[in-house]
Amino acid sequence: MHEFTPEVEALAQEVLAYSLHRLKSDPPLDGPQSAEKLFELVGNTITGKGLGGHKALEVFTEVLAKACISTDHPRNLAFIPSAPSEYANLFDLVVGASALYGGSWQEGAGAVFAENQALQWLSNLAGMPSSAGGVFVQGGTVGNLSALVVARAQARKQWPHITRWAIACSEEAHSSIVSAAEVMDVDLLPIAPDAGGKLRGADVAREIDKFHANSSSRVFVVVATAGTTNLGTIDDLATVGQAARERNLWFHVDGAYGLAALCSPALRPMFAGVENADSFIVDPHKWLFAPFDACALVYRNPDVARQVHTQKASYLETLTDDPSWSPSDYAIHLTRRTRGLPFWFSLAAHGTDAYAEAMEQTMDVARAAAQKIREHPHLELVRDPELSVVAFVRTGWSKTDYQKWSDKLLADQIGFIPPSSHHGQPILRFAIVNPWTKVADIEAILATL
Numbered sequence: 001m002h003e004f005t006p007e008v009e010a011l012a013q014e015v016l017a018y019s020l021h022r023l024k025s026d027p028p029l030d031g032p033q034s035a036e037k038l039f040e041l042v043g044n045t046i047t048g049k050g051l052g053g054h055k056a057l058e059v060f061t062e063v064l065a066k067a068c069i070s071t072d073h074p075r076n077l078a079f080i081p082s083a084p085s086e087y088a089n090l091f092d093l094v095v096g097a098s099a100l101y102g103g104s105w106q107e108g109a110g111a112v113f114a115e116n117q118a119l120q121w122l123s124n125l126a127g128m129p130s131s132a133g134g135v136f137v138q139g140g141t142v143g144n145l146s147a148l149v150v151a152r153a154q155a156r157k158q159w160p161h162i163t164r165w166a167i168a169c170s171e172e173a174h175s176s177i178v179s180a181a182e183v184m185d186v187d188l189l190p191i192a193p194d195a196g197g198k199l200r201g202a203d204v205a206r207e208i209d210k211f212h213a214n215s216s217s218r219v220f221v222v223v224a225t226a227g228t229t230n231l232g233t234i235d236d237l238a239t240v241g242q243a244a245r246e247r248n249l250w251f252h253v254d255g256a257y258g259l260a261a262l263c264s265p266a267l268r269p270m271f272a273g274v275e276n277a278d279s280f281i282v283d284p285h286k287w288l289f290a291p292f293d294a295c296a297l298v299y300r301n302p303d304v305a306r307q308v309h310t311q312k313a314s315y316l317e318t319l320t321d322d323p324s325w326s327p328s329d330y331a332i333h334l335t336r337r338t339r340g341l342p343f344w345f346s347l348a349a350h351g352t353d354a355y356a357e358a359m360e361q362t363m364d365v366a367r368a369a370a371q372k373i374r375e376h377p378h379l380e381l382v383r384d385p386e387l388s389v390v391a392f393v394r395t396g397w398s399k400t401d402y403q404k405w406s407d408k409l410l411a412d413q414i415g416f417i418p419p420s421s422h423h424g425q426p427i428l429r430f431a432i433v434n435p436w437t438k439v440a441d442i443e444a445i446l447a448t449l
């Protein structure tokens with residue numbers, strides 16, 4: 001029946017040896033190459049007769065992999081990097097080998113059960129009722145969009161005569177909210193946060209009421225960000241949620257990056273009010289030590305989501321008539337990888353205390369980084385960091401200086417820190433989500449500034 005030929009057996013050894021080597025050693029930082037350069041190095045890899053496994057693997061390990069920046073390098077502090085635990089990465093190999101289908105209970109019951117326990121853990125940390133539930137989707141962008149589509153469906157039932165809809169969110173909300181508005185063809189009501197970058201309930205209330213008084217478009221959801229991507233600022237969830245509730249509006253919390261910190265009892269109070277969310281997201285691939293790609297999307301009332309997202313087709317009736325929990329029914333997707341499993345495995349194996357510890361360790365490094373920046377003669381913090389994003393400016397530098405420094409940092413294989421901007425001014429930011437990032441790594445980078 002199913003038998004490895006000697007050739008496949010040999011390739012299996014090579015693939016596993018490479019994987020293990022990559023997992024065990026310090027990751028290389030590496031960096032991009034132009035498509036022309038890559039073509040020069042590997043040519044056309046798709047051929048009639050095939051390269052053979054050995055050669056194709058070599059093309060990857062010797063050329064292509066080296067043209068990818070390792071997101072788990074301890075001095076890759078760009079965007080929001082990723083730092084999967086060894087266990088999560090190892091189990092990703094198991095998921096890949098197991099041909100699991102994560103769309104329906106019928107096909108993936110065991111895997112879905114495990115994913116749901118991991119979701120339940122997050123949901124409980126947020127203080128949602130035990131009836132809450134959801135699904136792991138590809139990323140925060142899809143998670144936000146899926147939740148917003150449910151919110152609009154709910155509003156359409158509530159206000160059937162309305163034909164034009166709007167999303168209320170902070171001016172500092174993530175770009176995926178703008179993208180969702182475009183995809184859904186709805187308006188955006190961007191609301192100015194306070195001087196500290198936090199969206200406040202009083203401002204949300206006033207702006208929504210003003211908008212409703214002056215427009216035939218109606219707000220259907222209030223989005224708060226629990227940890228902005230650029231600066232890690234947490235909106236005032238309690239008052240923003242209250243402003244939404246008083247107007248009977250769906251309250252969505254985008255915690256793709258920051259809500260990970262719920263797992264630390266010391267940090268949990270910063271998210272007071274998240275328990276009132278109708279939906280929230282958090283990406284385990286960002287700050288919960290899971291590999292790409294996994295976003296946990298949780299609904300207070302998953303039934304509403306199911307009514308909106310269940311796909312109906314004659315060949316699916318066997319599934320849709322079944323009352324058991326099918327992850328496909330809770331977001332914009334059908335076929336799905338059991339992408340929550342590497343996260344589940346690591347959580348199950350290590351226990352939740354280890355997550356709190358790892359979280360606090362990254363926070364300690366972020367606090368130390370902030371302190372070193374305060375003491376640095378040429379650097380100034382943009383804001384005192386709330387979470388593990390530390391943003392700062394280099395006095396006297398132009399945009400070009402920032403870019404030159406960043407390019408050299410990567411070329412010298414010291415670190416990967418592309419410049420960002422805040423209120424039109426160039427800034428630098430350290431996004432610290434990797435427990436392997438030590439204060440010494442921060443010092444090595446600061447020494448180049």
Ligand SMILES: *Cc1c(COP(=O)(O)O)cnc(C)c1O
Binds near residue numbers: 225256
């Ligand atoms: C990263 C991020 C997103 C988008 O998540 P992806 O997984 O990249 O799609 C949305 N919101 C916030 C606040 C984020 O930090």
